[in-house]
Amino acid sequence: MTENNKTYHVEGMTCANCAAKFERNVTGLPSVTSATVNFGASKIYVEGTPTIEELEAAGAFENIAVYDDQSHQQTQQQETSENLTMFEMVKQFFINNQTLWFSTLLIVFGYLSQWMHPVDTRLSLLLFVTAIAMSGWSLIKEGLRNLIHFDFDMRALMTIAVTGGVLIGEWGEVVVVVILFALSEALERFSMDKVRESMASLMKIAPDTATILRQEQLIDVPVEDVNVGDLLYVKAGQKIALDGIVRSGQATVNQATITGESIPVEKTNGDEVFAGTLNQDGHLEIEVTKGSDETTIAKVIALVEEAQIKKAPAQAFIERFARYYTPLIMLIALGVAIIPPLVTGENWSDWLYQGLSVLVVGCPCALIISTPVSIVSGISTAAKNGVLIKGGIHLEQLSKIKTMAFDKTGTLTKGSPNVVDVVQLTDGYAYEDVMARVAALEQTTQHPLARAIVAYVEDAGITMNQTVKQVQTLTGQGIRGVFKRHTMTIGQPQLFETELATDVHEQIEMQQQLGRTVVLVKQDDMLCMLIALQDQVRPQSKKVISQLSKLGVTKRVMLTGDHVFTAKTIGDEVGITDVYANLMPEDKLRYIEQLAEIQPVAMVGDGVNDAPALARANVGIAMGGASADTALETADVALLSNDMSKLPYAVRLSRLTMRTIKWNVGIALGLKILALLLVIPGWLTLWIAIMSDMGATLLVTLNAMRLLYVKDVTSH
Structure with a gap:
């Protein structure tokens, strides 16, 4: 936000009509370029340099009072009352x-x-x-x-x-x-x-103070004074004050306030935690990764207001x-x-x-x-239940959805496949040397399949002391790199289509019919290895797809870069009606465009790899928004938990x-x-x-x- 763009809190707007009139009056001020009133949040966003006195004069017809938003937020966090009973509300x-x-x-x-x-x-x-x-x-x-x-x-x-x-x-x-x-x-x-x-109760989720280590002493400081990299200490029964990574300790954390998940999650060294979640037991030392105004809950509050x-x-x-x-x-x-x-x-x-x-x-x-x-009631209720809907227009569009498209990896499946089989396709090479080079090359990418292969090699105790150069990503199909004496190419079977012998074809087909994803390894000019990986279907996927079907989502489509056999196996298991496989990102976009011509379509993905398809769909729905800033920024709807269990709720609430x-x-x-x-x-x-x-x-x-x-x- 630039210096001339400022947010003010407004008190005294009694109706939507008054809010519209106040907006017109403020826009007409000589010192104002533009103004937008947010009636639901009692705020006005002003571009220009008006004084508070000028703004209050523009709202004099309703005795409107205007405050600096930052100072008022702190007061509001202290004064907001707990949920009142019906008797207390009437009183x-x-x-x-x-x-x-x-x-x-x-x-x-x-x-x-x-x-x-x-x-x-x-x-x-x-x-x-x-x-x-x-x-x-x-x-x-x-x-x-x-x-x-x-x-x-x-x-x-x-x-x-x-x-x-x-x-x-x-x-x-x-x-x-x-x-x-x-x-x-x-x-x-x-x-x-x-x-x-x-x-406003969303603002009370995260604590105002945090316990951190400074000068070898544990002290309580306002969250605004905590720096990225500080160590946060959270005891059992306390709320976590800021987003971070667990560096020591183990505890069960209730994340319902952020993700809407009712079941607490075990957190240990290396796990991500979020501001506003509750440490139910144990002791955690957390390295702070985001300032107080950059936490997930802070972004959710800001986006709900904008919505x-x-x-x-x-x-x-x-x-x-x-x-x-x-x-x-x-x-x-x-x-x-x-x-x-x-x-x-x-x-x-x-x-x-x-x-x-x-x-x-x-x-x-x-x-x-x-x-x-x-609209305001619907959006704020959704946010409290782990669904961020970024505007009334998206809420209305979601209510009309009859076709829903899903990415496979990380959406319908867990996105953490495991290597289940390694087949040597030829002799004459050292198995451990090839696997070391494969792992060294795969370490240069963050693809889920690559991470699974690296983990497999590490678990096997194979030393990865190989240096790779000239790494080349083969978009959507694989990766290539040069070692001292060898060039390694790793990719999907279609990358090597013209080089596959009949027996290799049979091996690939057998693995794919088992619902596995196949990766081939080529050393120099020789196809030497087949690696079969299997991703686990999320436990909630079948139930969610069934609930969507009952809600009238008649066309449930899978769009995946995986092989048709693997995709079909998983699609049949969870209840997908149409499977489109072997797709590049641009292919997913093309299919979304075709589906959108027939009726409104929603696309469910991870918010990163599926960005073009998410953007083109009538409603782009990103999963795991609590841990992916990209999902919060790019999608129309973000499910803050890392599974689809909130999707039927979002559809039901929109309708x-x-x-x-x-x-x-x-x-x-x-x-x-x-x-x-x-x-x-x-x-x-x-x-x-x-x-x-x-x-x-x-x-x-x-x-x-x-x-x-x-x-x-x-x-x-």
């Missing part, structure tokens, strides 16, 4: 809205006074006016300002309705409208605060629709107020009252809030989110349409109007907040 809501409850009490006394003294209404009128002043002053003030600037938002609609109601003497109903509108806004604000708290800005097509459509919807409601209300009296000569007062009621019904609060609350949005839009529009139909017989009242608006807002927010509690039941 908190009542405490935060004392003025609203006092105004409600005034209304009750006002109606009692009206009932007891029907002739002398001065006391009831005073009580009603006081209640309006207490709970509706900011609404009316902002509404009048918007009307002067021809900004016809929901506050402008409500102000016209309240003013009109007062003019025709409906004080009792007007005050109820004001109070219920204030209550509706309070509920909307409360629900968004709960969603934000859910996301909220990327609107789903459904959300963008609703916002566009709302811009035309509000003026349309005003025209309808005007028509209801003047056309019947002009045409039929009916009472002007009655139809003016009906027109004002239409304005209240048309308030777009519920419609505007219906999508962002659902539930989109279904919730559709229900919310239906509720918001349906209740309004039902209320508007009451205009025909002349039954619509301000009471019914505001109840339909508040009811819609309450229902859509509660419906969206259900997404905060969607658990992963598929992996249990």
Whole structure:
């Protein structure tokens, strides 16, 4: 982020409409080049050099307060409350809205006074006016300002309705409208605060301090002061403060906060650990590999916040629709107020009252809030369960997926094959010398097969004292290198297609039919050795593929560079419908393009080797995002655990989110349409109007907040 790009925390944005207005106001400042409001995270990203005073002036219509994000984050980490019970949540809501409850009490006394003294209404009128002043002053003030600037938002609609109601003497109903509108806004604000708290709880996962060794003493220091390379000491029962590598000790670590895995993982020397995970037993000494702002959880938090800005097509459509919807409601209300009296000569007062009621019904609060609350709830819930979804657009795309393509090695399989057979294809060479050269050459690459061969040679006790030069990678097929007296070529059978004798073909085919991967070794001009390796299918793969099938993912495709026999064996074992083998990276890309022409396709891979295919797919899903920065950066969706068990959950959550949005839009529009139909017989009242608006807002927010509690039941 450059010096002129800065993030600020914002307090006081009560609705999505207010957030959009604040964004427009800030963008219009002379000192600002561009601004983007993140309503879900209560932040604004500003390019330019405005002062905090300028930003707060731009949000004066809502009494918005602006803070430096870094300092506010530290305060927030200290102040964020634990998960509250339902009783505590209700209690908190009542405490935060004392003025609203006092105004409600005034209304009750006002109606009692009206009932007891029907002739002398001065006391009831005073009580009603006081209640309006207490709970509706900011609404009316902002509404009048918007009307002067021809900004016809929901506050402008409500102000016209309240003013009109007062003019025709409906004080009792007007005050109820004001109070219920204030209550509706309070509920909307409360629900968004709960969603934000859910996301902010991610920030509390990692400890604020770490125990490190400095000047031969163990001291506790803030995580910001820990350097890469420092030794971190973590006792049993403590959380790990920073990402690192275990250098000493052994312990069981619960990684559920990061990867969503419910089963703790054994950690010992050389294993990677993550900030925010819990050391359940034992003692660990950890070499810090990432600073506090570079840890996996820090990146996840940042990416979750960024994800909220990327609107789903459904959300963008609703916002566009709302811009035309509000003026349309005003025209309808005007028509209801003047056309019947002009045409039929009916009472002007009655139809003016009906027109004002239409304005209240048309308030777009519920419609505007219906999508962002659902999207933010879905994204933050997914992150808490080990699935990082990088935007509403990807959440919506994932819900539509019917075709899913998988890489084989490291995705469906463990990606850690073992050498299971070595066949000498010819005589006349020293076995150990050739294996030493093979291992020395394979040490120059990080391919899983290469690592397996090196491990096999080391376990056999063969000394690798060979020096290799002129190493040449044969993309997707093998590797070549020059030693003192020999040139070694190691690769897949197709690399040597023209040199294979019939008996060698038979040997290769026999190994591949057993589901093994074959690597051939050529020394100078002689094919001398066949190495057979076998990768183990992940225990979860078959179950995950079966769950995806039940979720309606009808086409499950494997894209692999391995031989067709090996690929087919594994594909049949786990439930793949289509197998495409012997593929180079560009071939995988071509197949993804072909599949995407038929219907939306997701690609599941490791985020590195499959980058082109992941990028081209409608949804790129990377596995093992907790340990691969590339996966977090390149994929649309990252499964933070190193297996696919969270994939069905991600699909299910995406569909539930989109279904919730559709229900919310239906509720918001349906209740309004039902209320508007009451205009025909002349039954619509301000009471019914505001109840339909508040009811819609309450229902859509509660419906969206259900997404905060969607658990992963598929992996249990």
